[in-house]
Amino acid sequence: MRPNTAMPTDHPTSSSMEAxxxxxxxxxxxxxxxxxxNWPATFTTASGSTIQAEDGRSYLDFFAGAGALNYGHxxxxxxxxxxxxLRSGGIVHALDMHTAPKREFLTTFRDRILRPRDLDYKVMFPGPTGTNSVESALKLARKVTGRQHILSFTNAFHGMTLGALSVTGNSMKRNGAGLPLTNSSKIPYDDYFSGATEDFLWLERVLGDSGSGVDKPAAIIVESVQGEGGLSAARPEWLRALSELCRAHGILLILDDVQAGCGRTGEFxxxxxxxxxxxxxxxxxxxxxxxxxxxxxxxxxELDQWEPGEHNGTFRGQNTxxxxxxxxxxxxWADDEFAAGVRARAAELHAGLAQIASGYDGAVVKGRGFLTGIKFAEPSAASKIAAAAYERGLLVETSGPEDEVLKTMPALTISSDELVSxxxxxxxxxxxxxxxxxxxxEGSDVRGSDVLDGDPRGEESK
Known part of the structure; x- marks a missing residue:
């Protein structure tokens, strides 16, 4: 959500304490x-999907810490x-030393997440944030392949450090780097040409042509759902085609699941x-x-080719x-019950948003699961609606290169009543x-499950 960048102005109030x-x-x-x-309240306490402000007002949270609070506050x-x-006196900070909490986490992650999905991964703790994970992925891809170039997609967002910015599409964020962002190129995301051309036609041709002058990249990095890029969601068949292309040409595929992962789309x-x-x-x-x-x-x-300490960070061992x-x-995540409930509530969210969109010309529902929103015909509408929603007690942000999408991202634990509110x-x-x-x-008929069971990019709601 692009903030109001006007310089702050002092507004006298009736309470000197508030000022x-x-x-x-x-x-x-x-x-x-x-x-x-955009949300000038001073927040104090929170529980579930509700945040309390210092002035006594309560806000319903459709933001969930930018996706960091999937299970609510x-x-x-x-x-x-x-x-x-904490009360036990357990160690809090331990870098990458062995600790009992790390052992328990790794064991649980293996048994609850990796093995049930037949996934064989080594787990690296790269640092405390998503951009640290992306940086480590880019570094490792270059180290393993011996190649420098990385391909990413139009409207992608991968983080705010220089390596992650180099594969990010947003021009405002890229401009903050203050220097050229090199060794990467952007290629069209799914449906970028609105179905007018085959997305991988150019890439397949140049990768297979020794005279194209295009160097084979080390990796391609992609989001299944572009959380900051306007809630474009890739079709399963498009992701499969991308994966097959990478394997055919010996290119590593990096999946950035920082925002869309941990259950937000209905699967872990x-x-x-x-x-x-x-x-x-x-x-x-x-x-x-x-x-x-x-x-x-x-x-x-087989890609875990790091030398000890070759990528590290002081806060990669936070035992809390x-x-x-x-x-x-x-x-x-002990079984599928929670995920099934997320999918059901996500269908309710999509149905409600589709009903709203059906009343306005050109409005389209976008996204997947609990990473869903409305793109309005007028790009400025989403920011205005978000502001009006805040005045009514709802925290909801915007997404896209022009903030043209109203982006809803509730906690996965939200109740149906809170969702309706x-x-x-x-x-x-x-x-x-x-x-x-x-x-x-009849033209405004809503099919609430389409976002999960049909085209994951959503549909025009009319």
């Missing part, structure tokens, strides 16, 4: 802050595990529906389950994150910004 409690943010904090410009099972561990990994097995997988955000910093890089065993991650895996707020905010919806009889 003093917010002035320090303007006085001391860097101008780079963003979310607080302060889930009691995870909270108890964390508090018990967003690529499960396609049946592909990436060479490298990047995870972060909700892998700790509690909003604590943690990232993983999953590597096919291991504790909550293990609790989350045991609580939610949020959808109702979006409907009211849309009517405030765009006027009353106009439904056109």
């Amino acid at each position: 003093s409690s917010t002035s320090v943010f303007d006085d001391i904090e860097s101008q780079v802050r963003s979310y607080c410009r 302060n889930h009691p099972v995870l909270l108890d595990a964390l508090v018990d561990y 990994f967003s690529f499960e529906e396609s049946g592909i097995v990436p060479d490298i997988v990047c995870l972060s955000k909700s892998i700790s389950g509690f909003g604590l910093s943690m990232a993983l890089t999953l590597i096919r065993p 994150s291991f504790v909550t991650a293990t609790a989350a895996l045991n609580q939610f 949020g959808i109702d707020i979006i409907a009211a905010a849309s009517a405030e910004v765009l006027g009353a919806p106009v439904y056109r009889g």
